Amino acid sequence: MSTASCPNGTTSCHNCRMNPLCLPLALQDRDMNKLDQVIERGKPLQRKQTVFFVGDNYQGVYAVRSGAIKAAITNSDGTEQITGFYLPGEIFGWDGLADGRHSNTATALETTAICSIPAERMDELSMTLPDLRRHFMQLMSREIAVDQQMLALLSKSSAEQRIAALLLSISNRLARQKLSATRFRLPMSRAEIGNYLGLTVETVSRVFTRFQSKGLIAADKRDITLLAVEQLQALSEDNR
Amino acid sequence: MSTASCPNGTTSCHNCRMNPLCLPLALQDRDMNKLDQVIERGKPLQRKQTVFFVGDNYQGVYAVRSGAIKAAITNSDGTEQITGFYLPGEIFGWDGLADGRHSNTATALETTAICSIPAERMDELSMTLPDLRRHFMQLMSREIAVDQQMLALLSKSSAEQRIAALLLSISNRLARQKLSATRFRLPMSRAEIGNYLGLTVETVSRVFTRFQSKGLIAADKRDITLLAVEQLQALSEDNR
DNA sequence: CGTCGCTTTGAAGAATTTCAATGCTTGTGG
DNA sequence: CCACAAGCATTGAAATTCTTCAAAGCGACG
Numbered sequence: 001m002s003t004a005s006c007p008n009g010t011t012s013c014h015n016c017r018m019n020p021l022c023l024p025l026a027l028q029d030r031d032m033n034k035l036d037q038v039i040e041r042g043k044p045l046q047r048k049q050t051v052f053f054v055g056d057n058y059q060g061v062y063a064v065r066s067g068a069i070k071a072a073i074t075n076s077d078g079t080e081q082i083t084g085f086y087l088p089g090e091i092f093g094w095d096g097l098a099d100g101r102h103s104n105t106a107t108a109l110e111t112t113a114i115c116s117i118p119a120e121r122m123d124e125l126s127m128t129l130p131d132l133r134r135h136f137m138q139l140m141s142r143e144i145a146v147d148q149q150m151l152a153l154l155s156k157s158s159a160e161q162r163i164a165a166l167l168l169s170i171s172n173r174l175a176r177q178k179l180s181a182t183r184f185r186l187p188m189s190r191a192e193i194g195n196y197l198g199l200t201v202e203t204v205s206r207v208f209t210r211f212q213s214k215g216l217i218a219a220d221k222r223d224i225t226l227l228a229v230e231q232l233q234a235l236s237e238d239n240r
Numbered sequence: 241m242s243t244a245s246c247p248n249g250t251t252s253c254h255n256c257r258m259n260p261l262c263l264p265l266a267l268q269d270r271d272m273n274k275l276d277q278v279i280e281r282g283k284p285l286q287r288k289q290t291v292f293f294v295g296d297n298y299q300g301v302y303a304v305r306s307g308a309i310k311a312a313i314t315n316s317d318g319t320e321q322i323t324g325f326y327l328p329g330e331i332f333g334w335d336g337l338a339d340g341r342h343s344n345t346a347t348a349l350e351t352t353a354i355c356s357i358p359a360e361r362m363d364e365l366s367m368t369l370p371d372l373r374r375h376f377m378q379l380m381s382r383e384i385a386v387d388q389q390m391l392a393l394l395s396k397s398s399a400e401q402r403i404a405a406l407l408l409s410i411s412n413r414l415a416r417q418k419l420s421a422t423r424f425r426l427p428m429s430r431a432e433i434g435n436y437l438g439l440t441v442e443t444v445s446r447v448f449t450r451f452q453s454k455g456l457i458a459a460d461k462r463d464i465t466l467l468a469v470e471q472l473q474a475l476s477e478d479n480r
Numbered sequence: 481c482g483t484c485g486c487t488t489t490g491a492a493g494a495a496t497t498t499c500a501a502t503g504c505t506t507g508t509g510g
Numbered sequence: 511c512c513a514c515a516a517g518c519a520t521t522g523a524a525a526t527t528c529t530t531c532a533a534a535g536c537g538a539c540g
Binding site for chain 1: 311313315316317321323334337338339343366367370374376378379380381383384387390391392396435436437438
């Protein structure tokens with residue numbers, strides 16, 4: 001992996017200025033300087049390490065710089081329900097702002113580098129930098145729009161449509177980060193895909209097989225190549 | 241209907257001060273005064289009237305004062321996919337903030353009174369009133385959390401669980417507004433419930449019948465009485 | 481070399497959808 | 511005032527999709 005914009009180890013977040021990875025908005029230079037001081041950088045997370053647990057106090061939000069994060073709610077019976085995957089350039093953790101505690105647990109799917117944006121700093125900045133404030137609200141709004149899109153997907157569609165839509169979503173999001181949109185490695189397992197999409201592992205596996213035999217994708221375990229984006233698009237858009 | 245806190249016709253939004261209907265946060269009195277000047281009140285909407293369409297410019301968000309609103313995405317084939325129902329005291333329209341255009345169409349399910357909170361005003365206020373700014377972000381965060389909860393529900397559960405969860409959700413939300421939590425009239429049709437929950441009308445209808453024969457609810461068309469809240473709770477929480 | 485984690489495949493069973501038909505309520509025009 | 515159309519809800523029976531249960535393959539890693 002790690003075709004990401006900021007290499008993992010010895011990075012300085014000055015990259016965030018060149019490539020608007022952490023906060024992908026065109027900010028004034030002046031604003032960007034201030035922003036740089038706010039972002040805290042930690043050491044990369046290993047697979048299965050968590051950023052925060054359900055119930056943890058909300059400290060702020062996080063931007064994925066490389067790797068991938070999954071967010072999951074824990075059901076009453078202890079099983080997990082994945083509510084989102086976050087790829088490089090995306091922000092997660094907003095769920096904790098409402099009542100001061102996270103409703104999700106956030107876990108690294110692979111070796112992952114993140115920036116944190118502490119709540120107080122965000123608050124201070126929101127006061128002094130109108131652009132940044134608007135940007136934060138736009139980011140939250142985007143999360144809402146994405147979740148609702150996902151809702152629409154889950155309510156309406158068959159297994160094939162869901163998986164087609166997920167693959168296209170990942171493709172688009174990688175493209176936005178100037179990464180390859182047609183060849184990529186899935187950061188999550190079949191089981192995690194199934195969990196997220198409300199399908200069993202077996203169904204996910206079967207759909208991948210079917211997609212291959214139809215020539216829509218090539219899949220070698222987690223390495224995916226999209227061969228017929230238009231057809232996938234059509235598939236995901238049609239109602240069953 | 242219209243057991244809502246602010247009666248429809250001749251209202252002044254001073255009610256919003258007494259009963260924190262429009263913005264349900266404990267604000268300083270001083271802040272509340274300023275807020276009152278911001279909220280615009282229009283005439284009540286009739287059933288099927290829309291607040292905004294997909295693609296409309298984002299002008300701000302709206303609070304439901306009485307009645308009910310549905311938000312829906314239009315699929316490429318023209319069918320609608322309901323992404324949320326908004327009851328008295330709840331805020332909708334955040335989806336348009338991200339890119340300046342609404343991704344949903346918002347429609348009144350019945351005669352509905354709303355307040356609008358214009359974007360510029362919200363922006364000004366966010367600058368001068370830190371509490372209010374935090375409150376806006378909390379509201380957005382709550383929308384995210386609710387949508388994600390819904391995602392979890394749709395991914396994991398059977399028809400009965402989905403419907404049980406929807407009934408409980410409505411019940412809780414009415415209770416928060418000091419309305420009856422066990423007897424209420426659904427503002428939406430079976431078809432709309434099905435659309436929202438990813439089920440067919442027929443399945444929705446059958447589940448209502450099943451719930452009645454099990455003594456969990458009494459239902460006369462849209463008039464619902466919850467008879468066994470704990471059992472519904474248990475049902476909605478168990479995985480299938 | 482064997483175990484562990486993940487993926488794939490098959491066959492049977494269950495839940496939901498689809499198709500078809502009927503009933504109930506409301507509103508409207510004759 | 512009645513009749514009829516339109517919209518919504520309900521019910522049955524057949525068809526389909528997805529899940530469940532069971533088993534086996536593959537690859538990585540100690």
